[in-house]
Amino acid sequence: MVAVVGGGQLARMMAPAATALGVHLRVLVESTTSSAAQVVVDAPVGAAADAEAVSALSVGADVLTFEHEHVPFELLDRLAAQGVAVRPDTHALVHAQDKIVMRRRLTELGAPCPRWAELPDIDALVAFLAEHGEAVVKTARGGYDGKGVRVVSSADEVADWFAAAADGGVPLLAEEKVPFTRELAVLVARRPSGEVRTWPVVESVQRDGVCSEVVAPAPDLDPALAARAVDVAVRVAEGLGVTGVLAVELFEVDGDILVNELAMRPHNSGHWTIDGAVTSQFEQHLRAVLDLPLGDTSARARWTVMANVLGSALTDLTDALAAVAEADPAAKVQLYGKDVRPGRKLGHVNVTGDDLDDVRRRATAAAALLRGETPA
Amino acid sequence: MVAVVGGGQLARMMAPAATALGVHLRVLVESTTSSAAQVVVDAPVGAAADAEAVSALSVGADVLTFEHEHVPFELLDRLAAQGVAVRPDTHALVHAQDKIVMRRRLTELGAPCPRWAELPDIDALVAFLAEHGEAVVKTARGGYDGKGVRVVSSADEVADWFAAAADGGVPLLAEEKVPFTRELAVLVARRPSGEVRTWPVVESVQRDGVCSEVVAPAPDLDPALAARAVDVAVRVAEGLGVTGVLAVELFEVDGDILVNELAMRPHNSGHWTIDGAVTSQFEQHLRAVLDLPLGDTSARARWTVMANVLGSALTDLTDALAAVAEADPAAKVQLYGKDVRPGRKLGHVNVTGDDLDDVRRRATAAAALLRGETPA
Numbered sequence: 001m002v003a004v005v006g007g008g009q010l011a012r013m014m015a016p017a018a019t020a021l022g023v024h025l026r027v028l029v030e031s032t033t034s035s036a037a038q039v040v041v042d043a044p045v046g047a048a049a050d051a052e053a054v055s056a057l058s059v060g061a062d063v064l065t066f067e068h069e070h071v072p073f074e075l076l077d078r079l080a081a082q083g084v085a086v087r088p089d090t091h092a093l094v095h096a097q098d099k100i101v102m103r104r105r106l107t108e109l110g111a112p113c114p115r116w117a118e119l120p121d122i123d124a125l126v127a128f129l130a131e132h133g134e135a136v137v138k139t140a141r142g143g144y145d146g147k148g149v150r151v152v153s154s155a156d157e158v159a160d161w162f163a164a165a166a167d168g169g170v171p172l173l174a175e176e177k178v179p180f181t182r183e184l185a186v187l188v189a190r191r192p193s194g195e196v197r198t199w200p201v202v203e204s205v206q207r208d209g210v211c212s213e214v215v216a217p218a219p220d221l222d223p224a225l226a227a228r229a230v231d232v233a234v235r236v237a238e239g240l241g242v243t244g245v246l247a248v249e250l251f252e253v254d255g256d257i258l259v260n261e262l263a264m265r266p267h268n269s270g271h272w273t274i275d276g277a278v279t280s281q282f283e284q285h286l287r288a289v290l291d292l293p294l295g296d297t298s299a300r301a302r303w304t305v306m307a308n309v310l311g312s313a314l315t316d317l318t319d320a321l322a323a324v325a326e327a328d329p330a331a332k333v334q335l336y337g338k339d340v341r342p343g344r345k346l347g348h349v350n351v352t353g354d355d356l357d358d359v360r361r362r363a364t365a366a367a368a369l370l371r372g373e374t375p376a
Numbered sequence: 377m378v379a380v381v382g383g384g385q386l387a388r389m390m391a392p393a394a395t396a397l398g399v400h401l402r403v404l405v406e407s408t409t410s411s412a413a414q415v416v417v418d419a420p421v422g423a424a425a426d427a428e429a430v431s432a433l434s435v436g437a438d439v440l441t442f443e444h445e446h447v448p449f450e451l452l453d454r455l456a457a458q459g460v461a462v463r464p465d466t467h468a469l470v471h472a473q474d475k476i477v478m479r480r481r482l483t484e485l486g487a488p489c490p491r492w493a494e495l496p497d498i499d500a501l502v503a504f505l506a507e508h509g510e511a512v513v514k515t516a517r518g519g520y521d522g523k524g525v526r527v528v529s530s531a532d533e534v535a536d537w538f539a540a541a542a543d544g545g546v547p548l549l550a551e552e553k554v555p556f557t558r559e560l561a562v563l564v565a566r567r568p569s570g571e572v573r574t575w576p577v578v579e580s581v582q583r584d585g586v587c588s589e590v591v592a593p594a595p596d597l598d599p600a601l602a603a604r605a606v607d608v609a610v611r612v613a614e615g616l617g618v619t620g621v622l623a624v625e626l627f628e629v630d631g632d633i634l635v636n637e638l639a640m641r642p643h644n645s646g647h648w649t650i651d652g653a654v655t656s657q658f659e660q661h662l663r664a665v666l667d668l669p670l671g672d673t674s675a676r677a678r679w680t681v682m683a684n685v686l687g688s689a690l691t692d693l694t695d696a697l698a699a700v701a702e703a704d705p706a707a708k709v710q711l712y713g714k715d716v717r718p719g720r721k722l723g724h725v726n727v728t729g730d731d732l733d734d735v736r737r738r739a740t741a742a743a744a745l746l747r748g749e750t751p752a
Binding site: 012013015016018019020021022024037038039040041043278279287292293294295296298300301317321322325326329330332333334335336337347 | 388389391392394395396397398400413414415416417419654655663668669670671672674676677693697698701702705706708709710711712713723
C-alpha cells in the first residue's frame with residue numbers, strides 16, 4: 001500500500017497507475033471534493049501539516065510519499081524513526097522545499113546554477129544588484145508557479161519581503177536573471193536500490209510564469225547538450241538521494257544549461273508521459289517508491305505535445321469536452337475534476353504524432369476549446 | 377455520470393478512462409471487495425438482479441450501462457420507460473444474452489453463421505446430428521468461457537440439458553462444429569447518434585475454452601477478409617442497434633468468417649487497446665454510451681500482444697510483479713485485484729513492438745511469471 005500526502009491532480013493521476021499494478025492507494029486529501037478524493041476509494045480527509053492525520057495515513061503503508069513538499073519535516077523524521085519508509089526522505093525533500101538549501105547543495109555537486117546569493121539582509125541584495133543590475137528574488141520556501149518570485153532592479157521592490165524575513169519569516173535569495181533561450185526539463189526516477197531512469201529531455205513553454213505547453217522531446221536540442229542535461233539531472237538525483245520521481249527544470253542559455261528548480265514528485269513537465277511514454281511518471285513514481293524495478297521510459301511517438309488547460313470564464317467543460325472529441329478524435333484529454341477558477345490548472349491534453357507543427361497545433365487547439373475559445 | 381452494473385475487472389478498467397474524462401463513475405458491485413469496488417469511490421453493493429439496487433444506481437445517472445448481460449430485462453425496460461438512458465438497450469442486449477435470438481437475427485441480417493438449429497426437443501438434435509455428424513450444443517443463455525457448451529456426437533450426451541429445458545429451464549440450440557483455422561475478433565463502438573468506429577481485427581488464441589492471448593492485428597490476415605470481418609461487425613452493430621462497445625467473435629474457416637459469439641460491453645479481446653490503441657475500449661465505451669464523439673481507434677504500435685494471467689497455485693503476486701518488472705521494463709501489467717483461484721482471470725499483460733515473435737514471447741513470458749512459472 002502506498003500512502004500519498006496531498007489530494008490534487010498529481011495524486012489523482014497516480015490512481016490509474018496504482019489500479020493497473022494492483023497497488024492499494026491511500027491519499028490524504030484536503031476535502032472530500034479534492035481532485036484525488038473523487039477517484040481514490042481510501043481517501044481520508046486531513047491537512048498535510050496535521051501530525052495526527054499524516055501519522056494515521058502511514059499506518060499499514062509500505063511507503064509514505066507526496067504530491068507536494070509542504071509536510072512538516074519533524075513529523076516525517078519521527079515517522080521514519082518509527083520505521084515508516086518515507087520516500088523521498090527529508091534529507092532529499094528539503095532540497096525541493098528550500099531553495100537556499102538546494103542552491104548550496106547543487107553548487108557543491110557541481111551542477112550548473114545561475115549566479116546566486118543568500119540574502120541575510122537588504123545590503124546583500126544591494127550588493128547583488130550592484131554586480132548584476134537585476135535580480136530574481138525568491139522566497140526560499142513556499143513559492144510555485146511564479147508566486148514567491150520577483151524580478152527587481154532595486155532593493156526597495158522587495159522591502160516587504162525583507163521585513164517579513166526579519167520578523168521570523170521566510171529567508172530570501174537572489175539569482176541572476178538568466179537570458180535563457182528556452183526552458184527545458186529532465187524527469188528522472190530513482191529507487192532506493194539505486195536504479196535510475198530518465199525520460200527524454202523536454203521543452204517547457206511558459207506563459208505568465210505558468211507552464212503552457214511541454215514538447216517532448218525538446219525540438220532541435222543539441223544531442224551533447226541533451227546528454228549533459230540528463231547527466232546533471234542524474235547527478236542531482238543521486239547526489240540528493242532522491243527516491244521517486246524528480247523533475248529538474250533547466251534554462252538553456254548560450255549552448256549550456258542551468259538548473260532552475262527541482263520538484264521531487266510527478267510534475268507538470270512529465271504529464272506528456274501518460275500518453276507519450278511506455279511508462280508514465282505516475283506509474284514510475286509508484287514503482288520507484290515501492291522499490292520495484294523501473295519501467296521503460298522510451299517515447300511511444302516521435303513527438304508528444306502536452307497543453308495545459310487553465311481555468312477561464314468557462315465553468316462547465318461538458319460541451320467543450322464534446323467539442324474536443326469532435327474536432328480531434330486522437331486528442332487525449334485529462335481533466336482533474338476541479339471547480340473552474342481563472343488561471344487554475346484544470347486538466348491537460350496530450351497529442352502524439354510524427355509532425356511537430358501538426359501535433360503542437362492540435363494540442364493547443366484542444367486546450368483552447370477547453371478554455372471556451374472558439375477555433376479561428 | 378455513468379452508472380455501471382457489475383463490479384468485475386471490466387468496470388474496474390473503466391475507472392481510469394472515467395478519471396481522464398472527468399466523468400463520475402458509479403458501479404453496482406457484488407461486494408465491497410469486488411475488483412471494481414477497490415478503485416471506484418461511488419460503488420454501492422447490490423446484485424444485478426435486484427430491482428431496487430439497479431433502480432437506485434440509475435438515479436441521477438446520465439446513462440446506465442453494463443459490464444455483463446445478466447440484468448433482468450423487465451427492470452431495464454421499466455427504467456427506460458421512466459426516462460433512464462439504458463445503453464445498450466434491451467432490444468440490443470437480448471442478442472448478447474440469448475444465443476437463439478442472436479442466431480435468428482444474425483441470419484436475418486445476412487451475417488455469416490455456422491449452420492445451426494433450435495432444439496425444441498431431443499429429436500431436433502438427433503436430426504441435426506444425422507445431418508452433421510457432430511454438434512456443438514449450447515444453452516441459449518448463461519454460458520461463458522466454455523460453460524454451457526458441449527460438443528456431442530450423440531443426443532444422450534446432453535439428455536440432462538433437455539430434461540432441464542423441458543422442466544422450464546434454458547432452451548438449447550445446436551451449431552455445427554466449425555473446422556476453423558483460428559479465431560478472430562472485431563471490436564466495434566457505436567453511439568446513439570449513429571457514429572461507428574472499429575479497431576483492427578485481432579486474433580484470439582484460446583486454451584481450454586478460455587482466451588489465452590490476443591494478437592493485434594491478426595497476423596497474415598487477408599486484407600479482403602479483414603474488410604469483410606469489419607463489415608460484418610458494423611452490420612451487426614447497426615442491425616442490432618448496439619450502443620457502446622460490441623465484441624464480435626469470429627471463426628476463420630476456408631478463407632471466410634463465421635460469427636461465433638457477441639458481447640455488448642468491453643471484452644477480453646479488446647484489452648490490448650489499453651496500451652496498443654489511441655483510444656482504449658474502456659474510454660470508447662464511456663464515450664459511446666454518453667453519446668460523445670468517438671475516439672481514434674488506430675493502433676499505436678505495429679504489434680500488440682495481450683496475454684491473460686490466469687490463477688495458478690501462486691497466491692501472492694507481489695514478487696511475481698517485481699520479477700516481471702525486472703525481466704521486461706516495457707511490459708504493461710494490469711492486475712484486477714482479485715483473490716487467486718486456479719483458472720480465474722487475474723490480470724493481463726500487454727507488450728507492443730515491431731517484431732511479432734519478440735512481442736508474443738515477451739507477453740507470454742510475463743504472464744507465465746505472474747502464474748508463478750520460472751522462465752525456461
